Amino acid sequence: MHFATLPLLFAATTLASPLHKQAYLVKRACTTGPDTATDFLAYPAYVNTASNATTPPGYANTYTNLHASSNADGYAGYTTLPTYNTTACAEKCTASKNCHAFNNFYERTAVSSSFNSSCTSTATIKCVFWNGAVTTANAVNTGSTQNNFEIVIAGSNGYVASAISPATGYSAPVYFSNSGIQAPLDCNGKDTYLGFQTFDANFDASRCAAACSAQAAYALTHLPSDGSTPKTCKFFNTYVESKNGVPQDQKCVLYSQTWSKGVATNTGYAYGKDVYAVGMSYGYSNATDAGVCVKA
Incomplete structure (x- = not known):
């Protein structure tokens, strides 16, 4: 349904930034009750x-x-x-x-x-x-x-x-801006890093979700020979890596534990005269088991 508009007037806003000097206002007939x-x-x-x-x-x-x-x-x-x-x-x-x-x-x-x-x-x-x-x-x-x-x-x-929408089996993404996860050891001093996969620069988080799920499935069907608990992917950080400002690829970095924005400190690196930067970085957790560390 479309509504008639009137000349532009100033309007209040609840957002942090100032409203534009002019704004469209939609006229409404007060016939449904008090104007509350x-x-x-x-x-x-x-x-x-x-x-x-x-x-x-x-x-x-x-x-x-x-x-x-x-x-x-x-x-x-x-x-x-x-x-x-x-x-x-x-x-x-x-x-x-x-x-x-x-x-x-x-x-x-x-x-x-x-x-x-x-x-x-x-x-x-x-x-x-x-x-x-x-x-x-x-x-x-x-x-x-x-x-x-x-x-x-x-x-x-x-x-x-759609490229960043929550993948099936994973939580809504957490935005890390222009920084990737630089994960420390977990609460038991163990490494949670499970490797990464690289795709072309056409960002699509579902590719990383598939990679994380595939790693978890493989780990559960190929148990460690020492009888220890297999490390399965429960979280991934995905971002676009750029070289000198030009997008190169999408990285999918897999972890056995969910990490927060507080450890998203990887902003890239320099190699010779080239500068590699992180952009459009998001984190996704397994919706049923986010991999929270429990002190042994």
Whole structure:
């Protein structure tokens, strides 16, 4: 469903960065009850539009029609739109090398008397862009109160580029920015590194998930001769390696334990006159067994 738009007006925002000087506002007839935050959240047009929104090609839908927006890793800016349009959001995200996910939603916005409406509030339609994945787990921004006006979020949908979307059997990715895992020994002084695989630079995390699962399956069918517990892949870090700024390949580094962003300290290296750098780095854990170390 499309909504009529009025001349651009200034609008409040709950995001960390300043809103553009001008923003589209969506006029809303206040016929469903008092013009309150609760009424805004229940407004049928917002619910229907979000629930029936198209999942753009190249993206996976991670949540639909929430009353919260994401607070994810790698904030990459936002824009406002005259209508709720996931396709337009996706096009803007795809056009940016720093965007791998986006969140489309309605934000309750205060209006001035010049808005000429029976409502004291309206909606700003936002597309917020992220480097890291948007998931139900990080959809925690439910709004705020500013000058006694309650800002809330309605019709919030999340989308992640298919290349980084959670692989079957693995958790949602954790974004490590431009650093790869440099894993120390585990809590028992053991090495958790299980090797790596290299693919072309067309990033696709599912290739690493398949490599991790294959290693685990092989280890379980080829038990150590000394009777020790086999080391199976429970976590992988994948990133694009660049040479002098040009993407070369995708690395899939496998581990028997999940590691956090705190040990993502590998930013690359120099070899002669060439500089190799890490970019678009993500970590994925096995969804049923993340490989948490237990002190022996």
